[in-house]
Amino acid sequence: MFKLYFTALKGLSVKETNRYLRIWIQTLVPPVITTSLYFIIFGNLIGKRIGEMEGFSYMEFIVPGLIMMSVITSSYSNVSSSFFSQKFQKNIEELLVAPVPTHIIIWGFVIGGMGRSILVGILVTIISLFFVPLQVYSWSIVVLTLLMTSILFSLAGLLNGIFAKSFDDVSIVPTFILQPLTYLGGVFFAISMLPPFWQVVSQFNPIVYMISGFRFGILGVVDVPILFSVLISFLFVISLYAINWYLIEKGRGLRS
Amino acid sequence: MTYALEIKDLKKVYTGGVQALRGIDLKVEEGDFYALLGPNGAGKSTTIGIVTSLVNKTSGKVNVFGYDMDTHLMQVKLQIGLVPQEFNFSPFETVQQIVLNQAGYYGVPRKEALKRSEKYLRQSDLWEKRNVQAQKLSGGMKRRLMISRALMHEPRLLILDEPTAGVDIELRREMWTFLKELNENGTTIILTTHYLEEAEMLCRNIGIIQKGQLIENTSMKSLLAKLQFETIILDIETSGRVPVIKGYKSELMDEGSLSVEVARDQGINEVFSQLTEQGIKVLSMRNKSNRLEELFLKLTEETAVGDAHV
Numbered sequence: 001m002f003k004l005y006f007t008a009l010k011g012l013s014v015k016e017t018n019r020y021l022r023i024w025i026q027t028l029v030p031p032v033i034t035t036s037l038y039f040i041i042f043g044n045l046i047g048k049r050i051g052e053m054e055g056f057s058y059m060e061f062i063v064p065g066l067i068m069m070s071v072i073t074s075s076y077s078n079v080s081s082s083f084f085s086q087k088f089q090k091n092i093e094e095l096l097v098a099p100v101p102t103h104i105i106i107w108g109f110v111i112g113g114m115g116r117s118i119l120v121g122i123l124v125t126i127i128s129l130f131f132v133p134l135q136v137y138s139w140s141i142v143v144l145t146l147l148m149t150s151i152l153f154s155l156a157g158l159l160n161g162i163f164a165k166s167f168d169d170v171s172i173v174p175t176f177i178l179q180p181l182t183y184l185g186g187v188f189f190a191i192s193m194l195p196p197f198w199q200v201v202s203q204f205n206p207i208v209y210m211i212s213g214f215r216f217g218i219l220g221v222v223d224v225p226i227l228f229s230v231l232i233s234f235l236f237v238i239s240l241y242a243i244n245w246y247l248i249e250k251g252r253g254l255r256s
Numbered sequence: 257m258t259y260a261l262e263i264k265d266l267k268k269v270y271t272g273g274v275q276a277l278r279g280i281d282l283k284v285e286e287g288d289f290y291a292l293l294g295p296n297g298a299g300k301s302t303t304i305g306i307v308t309s310l311v312n313k314t315s316g317k318v319n320v321f322g323y324d325m326d327t328h329l330m331q332v333k334l335q336i337g338l339v340p341q342e343f344n345f346s347p348f349e350t351v352q353q354i355v356l357n358q359a360g361y362y363g364v365p366r367k368e369a370l371k372r373s374e375k376y377l378r379q380s381d382l383w384e385k386r387n388v389q390a391q392k393l394s395g396g397m398k399r400r401l402m403i404s405r406a407l408m409h410e411p412r413l414l415i416l417d418e419p420t421a422g423v424d425i426e427l428r429r430e431m432w433t434f435l436k437e438l439n440e441n442g443t444t445i446i447l448t449t450h451y452l453e454e455a456e457m458l459c460r461n462i463g464i465i466q467k468g469q470l471i472e473n474t475s476m477k478s479l480l481a482k483l484q485f486e487t488i489i490l491d492i493e494t495s496g497r498v499p500v501i502k503g504y505k506s507e508l509m510d511e512g513s514l515s516v517e518v519a520r521d522q523g524i525n526e527v528f529s530q531l532t533e534q535g536i537k538v539l540s541m542r543n544k545s546n547r548l549e550e551l552f553l554k555l556t557e558e559t560a561v562g563d564a565h566v
Contacts, residue, residue, distance in 0.1 A: 001330065004362070004363030007366075008361050008362075010360065011356075011359075011360020014360075015349075015353075018353070086346070089346060090344035091344050091345050091346045093340065093344050094358060094405075096309060097333065097338050099333040099334050101330070251312055255309070255310060256305070256310075
């Protein structure tokens, strides 16, 4: 059975990868253009007037946040739209009738989301090299936070896809929840700059921990202790995985 | 004896209280070609949905080749190939990608999957279209693609939910030949269809579902034997005479067509004799409707009337 499951996982992952590569102009190009604009406008033009932040130029400070922002958006939207499209076109039934366990279904979609988001992250990093030189404080923390963030938001996208009943449902969450949380999660500023009350509020924003952890990996400065960031991200991953597993196993929105 | 499919007291109540299945018992022998018929909304698709894990059952037992669905779900799934009623493949993928993906989900290694994709796409005359996006195929090609996809893991039980809906007669006959060959090579086939001629031609055994209950489960032969009357249409040349056939219920439909109801024990020689005596020439003869169709309507009407009296 292990061989069967491995082949199934490989098949589903390849299918998901082919999907976003086939429509690369919709999946890979837009985040690169958007973040390039952020680099030019916020980093280059406005950033020069802001000066230093946490001991780094403003441009250097926002690079980790912008990479993370594109990773979050790409992983989330890849899985939510792919899963919902398959539900909508009914070709999710191919998976439901096949001997593919729920764990394999989840990982198949997550691998697709991770692949796209990491590819987008690499492209954004390459763009950032036109503005600032690459420096990495800790490769292991960079890799760990990148993987955990892409897994976490792929799982969040899957959850959205499970509940979604229309294409509107797939776009509402990124627009009204994910984007504000990302902007308020410390992409463009240090959380320590906020008034004490908002610093407490921001502790409930999971994106704060991802960006803080990744920024630590790149620059070596933190808003939140790195161990705490990793722990919180890990707890979110476990919780979302368990919820997705339960819902798919029960056939929520999939089986009548 | 191990059955390809064994269903015991299967019940399904949908959210909202609609009782789709009211306790179905069904056995399909290994190697059988079985027709599952019923009017729209009778419970055929729900039954198939439960067997293929697309619908959660409320209660009852489903065994496939001896594997209990509740305890050996993965083994059950491995035995079944499904050709659903609606096209449910990704329209943006190519024909070959679709069948290869399917093979992957069933654990068929890539090398073997490539071989099988050629075999089944050639059989269904789709090999030349292997690199074409599925959305660009014609309706008939899409149907054939669904069958090829279902065969990629070489299932022992193939379930076809109205596989020839919307397919032209020439292609339908090609598909019949293909399915017959598949069955002769050992694959058990369960077929639902609205073309009763198709069921009569292909299937050895038959089940009729009506309002969530199996009202008939027998061999095609014994079911057809239940037909007491058959209506035949004679194309005749009357030369102005009105035909009268003693002992038979007959009706002149128009100047050249006579409908005659013939009981099983009557035979039709007498009809010809009487018409010849009256100087009426019979040009041709045909059945008013398919025999199974007559029986099907009779059985389902009887159940509906029975229910109305309850």
